[in-house]
Amino acid sequence: MSAPPFKLNASGLATLQAATTAGAFGFEIDLCCDSNSHAFTQHTPQTRTKLHELDPQLHCSVIGTCLHPKDLRKLMLRHGATQDMSDLDVHHAAVHMAMERGDASKAIQKALDQKHAGALKQFSPAKDERALEAAWRAAWSHGDIAGGYWALLTHKAVTSTLLQLAYGEVHMLSHLMASANRDDLKRFLALEKENSELRERLERRQSKHEETLRERDHVLTQEQARILHLEARVSQLQVQENAASRGSEPSVAELVALQTTRREKAERAAEKAWQEVQRLQDHSADLQLHMNDLAEELNAAEHELQRLSANAAAQDGAFTAPQKKLQDRIILYVGGRPSSTPSIRDFVHHRGGEFLHHDGGLETRKGLLTALLPRAHLVVFPVDCVDHDSVNHLKRLCERHMVPFMPLRTASLASFARSLQREADTRVVHRPSHFCLRHG
Secondary structure, three states, X not given: OOOOOOOOOHHHHHHHHHHHHOOOOOOOOOOOOOOOOOOOOOOOOOOOOOHHHOOHHHHHHHHHHHOOHHHHXXXXXXXXXXXXXXXXXXXXXXXXXXXXXXXXXXXXXXXXXXXXXXXXXXXXXXXXXXXXXXXXXXHHHOOOHHHHHHHHHOOOOOOHHHHHHHHHHHHHHHHHHHHHHHHHHHHHHHHHHHHHHHHHHHHHHHHHHHHXXXXXXXXXXXHHHHHHHHHHHHHHHHHHHHHHOOOOHHHHHHHHHHHHHHHHHHHHHHHHHHHHHHXXXXXXXXXXXXXXXXXXXXXHHHHHHHHHHHHHHOOOOOOOOOOOOOOOXXXXXXXXXXXXXXXXXXXXXXXXXXXXXXXXOOOOOOHHHHHHHHHOOEXXXXXXXXXXXXXXXXXXXXXXXOOOEEEEOOOOXXXXXXXHHHHHHHOOOOOOXXXXXXXX
């Protein structure tokens, strides 16, 4: 006969639980039953993995990806680092201390938790590998790779497969960012050189413009003085004519004829002077327009320099994807200079576009232009590096294939960037009102 079940009242259950907790029986008893029998279940709260508990191979990628070098240096100065240590030495010291269970490891853990508190909150609801991978993909798509990486590695539900996947993606992304930084540095140096050249050209144009204005003012002053002198001379001759009219008549007529001749010469000289003034004013207006174009190119170059400087300085652990301003548009660049074409090609690729180039027929066959042009969404050519006949032929090809074209004032990267921005703002497509396929 089986033993009858026994029941404990509230006081007996409390006594048994206290004895079990204190280890009075020498073995553990799992006090577990349903709500009807009023039993208790003790659960251990789920906690995140500490920094020193991670695999030592992960400390380098965690510290290098999730903490900015400036924040890491400021933190490590309180734990043995010195000001004369390089960023690499500080990084090595932090990785070594993160493996140990000490004050430095706790301080780094606290800094990472504070910096990426939002990501930790977003990852906390995940209970299994599938939900955790979905949270990782969401953080990746929003660009919060540093916070997502730290939240993923320290989550209790992370598996070795998911951990290796995240580690590999972050590792490869670091290589891509290094390559992008090298391209940005090349464009930065090219733009810096072009920026200095534009400044020198602008200063020369300003000096020439000021000299032209001074010359114009000097000519105006001289002609005004001559006109005043002629008016005074005419008044004097009139007085002499009136005085001579009371004398012999022939002498007065001769005097009037002489002064009339002089007066006509003075008027012709004044008219010529005014024509010269008009020419100088027209030349000044042309110089002003050219200065405005140079100023626009200079502004475009400075904006690109500021963007590249910001990208080079913004190593805050969160990586950004390449820009997609061109939306996979194909740009055909005809002509140009060999020195500036690589920078323009990198400029187009960095903004998500495809770059095609044809030198106008110097080394590349002209027949290849007819094959390249239908693929392009926009044709760009600098007018200072392409002859007049080639420009007319290129325009006829663009009109035949209904491809918009955009002439550039110069073959520089700044001129290309400014014109491309203007084309993106207006998006005006050049289409002829009528075109004859036979006669052009």
